[in-house]
Amino acid sequence: xxxxxxxxxxxxxxxxxxxxxxxxxxxxxxxxxxxxxxxxxxxxxxxxxxxxxxxxxxxxxxxxxxxxxxxxxxxxxxxxxxxxxxxxxxxxxxxxxxxxxxxxxxxxxxxxxxxxxxxxxxxxxxxxxxxxxxxxxxxxxxxxxxxxxxxxxxxxxxxxxxxxxxxxxxxxxxxxxxxxxxxxxxxxxxxxxxxxxxxxxxxxxxxxxxxxxxxxxxxxxxxxxxxxxxxxxxxx
Ligand code: XBP
Ligand code: MG
Numbered sequence: 001x002x003x004x005x006x007x008x009x010x011x012x013x014x015x016x017x018x019x020x021x022x023x024x025x026x027x028x029x030x031x032x033x034x035x036x037x038x039x040x041x042x043x044x045x046x047x048x049x050x051x052x053x054x055x056x057x058x059x060x061x062x063x064x065x066x067x068x069x070x071x072x073x074x075x076x077x078x079x080x081x082x083x084x085x086x087x088x089x090x091x092x093x094x095x096x097x098x099x100x101x102x103x104x105x106x107x108x109x110x111x112x113x114x115x116x117x118x119x120x121x122x123x124x125x126x127x128x129x130x131x132x133x134x135x136x137x138x139x140x141x142x143x144x145x146x147x148x149x150x151x152x153x154x155x156x157x158x159x160x161x162x163x164x165x166x167x168x169x170x171x172x173x174x175x176x177x178x179x180x181x182x183x184x185x186x187x188x189x190x191x192x193x194x195x196x197x198x199x200x201x202x203x204x205x206x207x208x209x210x211x212x213x214x215x216x217x218x219x220x221x222x223x224x225x226x227x228x229x230x231x232x233x234x235x236x
Pocket of ligand 1: 010049052113114
């Protein structure tokens, strides 16, 4: 079946954003006078719970903390995240921009399937490729569009519907086991580039696993051969 669409996760896949998220959570906790601090090891474990508000609720339950207004905390966190993103020199992960450019050249559709919010997607594009480039994505679906976040496949189902393509006509780009499970539940071939927090995840069922998308363009690595779904796309 011909390849028609590339669908990208955001956090950890387009860019290593989780440290900015973590710092924003900690600032929100400090503002609210809550004595929580999410260290890297704690945050790595908490990433099993997708969605920032859900992560706060899960931690409140785990620590037996009552009276936490997760929605209010998450709103403050999002403000800090945006602020940090606009002041940061965040870069897209290696190979991302080149792959997006190649997809557009070849007339493939582009989609985004993410757990984070639309405003956080906008912040990342404002800081990197620009809003005009985001406008070239024919579907941008976020955690705000779904009743159940990844690993539930709902966000991917919405993107496939928006793009009018089948699962087998698409490739998903993910960094986490939760994202892989969401895409694979619909039968979308999935290429994994593990992120700083997801290197130990179980990627069983992935089409292929690469250190970065930059390897797709590296003739020495032979990586295209590990990802047959990309061969007709001509990345080699
Ligand atoms: C990443 C997430 C997100 C971010 C925080 O999931 O779980 O929740 O950590 O974003 P994925 P929000 O990359 O699999 O989509 O705080 O905006 O929810
Ligand atoms: Mg991710």
